[in-house]
Amino acid sequence: MSTSIDLGRPVSGDVIDLILDDHRRFEALLRDLRDSTSDRDAVRRALAALHVAHAEAEEKHIYPTLKRKDAVSEREAEHGEEEHAEGHEAMLAVLELKGTDTQAFDDAVEELAQALNHHLTEEELTILNPAREEVSERVRADLGAAFATERNARLDADCGNIDNVRRIVAAAEREGLLDDDEE
Numbered sequence: 001m002s003t004s005i006d007l008g009r010p011v012s013g014d015v016i017d018l019i020l021d022d023h024r025r026f027e028a029l030l031r032d033l034r035d036s037t038s039d040r041d042a043v044r045r046a047l048a049a050l051h052v053a054h055a056e057a058e059e060k061h062i063y064p065t066l067k068r069k070d071a072v073s074e075r076e077a078e079h080g081e082e083e084h085a086e087g088h089e090a091m092l093a094v095l096e097l098k099g100t101d102t103q104a105f106d107d108a109v110e111e112l113a114q115a116l117n118h119h120l121t122e123e124e125l126t127i128l129n130p131a132r133e134e135v136s137e138r139v140r141a142d143l144g145a146a147f148a149t150e151r152n153a154r155l156d157a158d159c160g161n162i163d164n165v166r167r168i169v170a171a172a173e174r175e176g177l178l179d180d181d182e183e
Contacts, residue, residue: 005029005046009152015062015143016128022054023120030113033094040100048091049160051116052168055084056159057150065143071134072127080127083119085172090115092169095162
């Protein structure tokens with residue numbers, strides 16, 4: 001991975017706790033990204049890696065299992081994927097900027113923060129709460145191990161590099177996940 005910032009390396013646990021731990025990491029990284037005295041370049045690379053790894057692990061393991069367990073609807077899972085795509089798109093805008101001390105960078109960070117904060121809140125309300133209520137502790141522990149393994153493998157594969165984020169955004173556009181008509 002191309003960052004020196006610690007993103008955590010969980011190997012097991014209740015998937016809800018693991019996801020919430022990452023959500024708090026997102027919030028801390030966003031605070032650092034807004035701080036003009038931080039190493040904003042390192043922070044944006046770390047945030048990109050965490051965002052991609054987290055989203056891909058959720059989409060591969062969490063959303064499908066929660067749909068099968070009737071904890072979330074197909075629409076809720078699709079909406080989560082759309083919000084991940086919007087976050088990737090906003091993350092790409094931050095990554096593509098050359099400098100980190102410009103108004104354009106600050107504006108891009110604000111857009112990214114809005115997209116991520118909206119998603120974190122909505123996911124905690126509409127996906128994690130039903131998972132707490134409808135899914136057994138054993139299944140949540142199994143999901144935690146799968147989530148952590150996938151997340152860590154994606155981090156090891158440098159999933160947040162700009163070329164990969166560009167590829168993910170292009171795929172999301174082709175799949176219609178970034179439909180501007182909904183805004």
